[in-house]
Amino acid sequence: AKGLVKIFPELTYGDTLKKLQSGKRFIWIKRNMTPTEQAAVLNLGEPGLVFDYDYHRLYPQGNLVSHMVGYSDVDGNGLAGIERSFNKLLNESKDPLRLSIDVRLQHILRREVNRAITSFTAIAGAGVIMDANSGEILAATSLPDFDPNRVTANPTAPEMFNRVTLGVYEPGSVFKIFTTAALLDLKHTSFSKQYDAVNPIREGRFTIKDYHPEKRPLTIPEIFMVSSNIGTAHMAQEVGTTNLKKAFADLGLMKKPEFEIEEIGAPIIPKPWGEINTLTASYGHGIAVSPLQLVSAVGTIVNGGTRVQPSLVMRDKDDEKSESNVRVISKETSLKMRQLMRLVVSNGTARKANVPGYNIGGKTGTAQKNVHGRYVADKRMAAFVGAFPMNDPKYVVLVMVDEPNPNKTSYGYATAGWVAVPAVGRVISDMGSILGMRPHYDEVDISEPLKQFVHNVKGEH
Structure with a gap:
């Protein structure tokens, strides 16, 4: 027993001696030893100590x-x-199981999410890259993470929590994508129509206001570009509660998503759902979903309007075709949303993601966190969902950072435009090179027709 404890310091003398004196014909003393440790045991010269060879899972990544x-x-x-x-x-089974993860993209995404967390002294972060048409997850990272070769942490430890699929968060203004799409798909409005953004909306004890108020009527492109909560809430009133909830449900935002792993979080939906919930949910407050749900819904919006079912397992073409037959929004609405999302990157709150030649579009979202039933001003989630190229979207990229803090380069801001947007821009820039996507510098900007509806605006940081 003394010799074994010397070779394996993690063993205790008392427990080891008890095992050796148990009288059982077979008992494990130590599993998963190295060749050096095995040689040391052999040198003890004890004939009763034998070795059993077995398969052991290794995770080289x-x-x-x-x-x-x-x-x-x-x-x-x-x-x-x-x-x-x-x-x-x-x-x-001896049949291989092939995941959709592209290790090259995974390295890029993990690096940039970690960079954003470090730069803004955040507590955590998450990122996803998804094929906008097949739904295949090409990269997904949740930080902090763990080494599966050495799982010693408590299952409830922060590094064991999957923020991509299990965590649900109020996404803030990213949800304006879905509210705007719901309105456009009803075909009751046009880009030239103006919505009141002059005064805050008061509903009972709640007040809806803008981060950088324009204090004038705004067109839909202006509301989307400057991320007006007031304007979006008025748009939601026009959509109506029933239609808005149906739109969210059709996009997979109202129930637990189907996915190949079991660590899946259910969305938090207002119950009961009143008028104030329609207004606040329109801009991503009072409703919480997972990053996986966000990228899936955005994929549906930008790919022409057909439902995306996310998958972590490589799919064959027949599987992709069967999923893509389910239409959620019209092709016309999908095109308009791509124009709006491109406008956000070319002229709005996500200009730091504007990689020349890749025609990127997206939407920022900065939401205060709800802590014990109260929203805390200095605790926020900063997220950006981008897609590219917007003339024919192939990929959706999300970066979400939990509780970022301002740094010296952000002029006191820790909003999505400073925290998550640059990270997505860097991811897409490197993705283009790795995937052999040639930049198209001479391509007409898909958002150009919308600029006639945009006047002098302040925008948000």
């Missing part, structure tokens, strides 16, 4: 895709992620 891949126990039983969901297949 370490932390890189830990929340999606998951991990297994010492006997090879999956305990989280894909390992758990496909435990039987992985243990009983």
